[in-house]
Amino acid sequence: MTAKLILLRHGESEWNAKNLFTGWVDVDINEKGIAEGKAAAGLLAKEGLLPDILHTSLLRRAIHTAYLALDGCDRHWIPVKRNWRLNERHYGALQGKDKAQTLEQYGEEQFMLWRRSYDTPPPAIDVDDEFSQHHDPRYADIPEADRPRTECLKDVVARLLPYWEAHIVPDLAEGKTVLITAHGNSLRALVKHLDGISDDAIAGLNIPTGIPLYYELDEDFKPVTPGGRYLDPEAAAASIEAVKNQGKR
Numbered sequence: 001m002t003a004k005l006i007l008l009r010h011g012e013s014e015w016n017a018k019n020l021f022t023g024w025v026d027v028d029i030n031e032k033g034i035a036e037g038k039a040a041a042g043l044l045a046k047e048g049l050l051p052d053i054l055h056t057s058l059l060r061r062a063i064h065t066a067y068l069a070l071d072g073c074d075r076h077w078i079p080v081k082r083n084w085r086l087n088e089r090h091y092g093a094l095q096g097k098d099k100a101q102t103l104e105q106y107g108e109e110q111f112m113l114w115r116r117s118y119d120t121p122p123p124a125i126d127v128d129d130e131f132s133q134h135h136d137p138r139y140a141d142i143p144e145a146d147r148p149r150t151e152c153l154k155d156v157v158a159r160l161l162p163y164w165e166a167h168i169v170p171d172l173a174e175g176k177t178v179l180i181t182a183h184g185n186s187l188r189a190l191v192k193h194l195d196g197i198s199d200d201a202i203a204g205l206n207i208p209t210g211i212p213l214y215y216e217l218d219e220d221f222k223p224v225t226p227g228g229r230y231l232d233p234e235a236a237a238a239s240i241e242a243v244k245n246q247g248k249r
């Protein structure tokens with residue numbers, strides 16, 4: 001038996017459009033993002049990939065996109081599990097900063113180390129910074145000392161995999177079609193695990209906004225086809241290029 005897994009990065013957000021580092025800042029999707037969420041619904045319906053359960057982050061852009069994608073294929077009623085472990089990577093002191101300005105200020109090498117290296121986190125954010133989530137009640141369950149103040153991709157893998165194993169794999173094992181709505185970097189962490197991508201090669205992987213990525217998984221929950229399949233491959237290719245070039249004016 002194979003299991004069905006759909007990964008969906010949120011639609012374009014207000015801060016994606018403004019080219020700002022976002023991380024855990026809770027910005028919503030914009031008009032384009034809304035259209036992407038609705039288009040995702042059409043793609044799921046066309047393929048007959050109807051989710052039985054949703055796992056989402058605690059961030060509005062993923063929750064809102066999930067609602068649009070599910071509403072449009074009449075699956076708005078399915079059970080939902082929300083967890084901070086699916087959140088975007090915490091971008092530390094870069095949260096709220098302009099990507100182009102950061103690139104200009106620190107140079108391409110440092111900029112890309114912070115954006116895409118596996119194990120170099122940006123500087124930590126001050127807990128009382130206007131873009132810090134340290135006092136946000138939605139994270140009250142995370143012991144204060146463990147609440148992230150910055151994260152590299154390696155940190156995201158470490159906090160995401162326990163959730164994958166304990167909550168998502170059991171749903172897949174029951175034969176449920178699982179939809180995960182999350183973020184560019186939390187999905188990069190999951191794809192790294194699924195496809196066994198090396199710490200170096202993961203730097204070159206980018207996830208487009210709003211386009212479902214479908215994985216059929218074998219009995220060990222490994223992809224039948226490495227890399228899965230975007231339901232709209234052409235749009236995915238164009239969007240991946242745009243994500244890659246963020247920061248360049």
Ligand SMILES: O=C(O)[C@@H](CO)OP(=O)(O)O
Binds near residue numbers: 022091
């Ligand atoms: O700002 C962010 O949180 C992420 C995703 O939008 O950006 P990047 O692709 O630069 O990691």
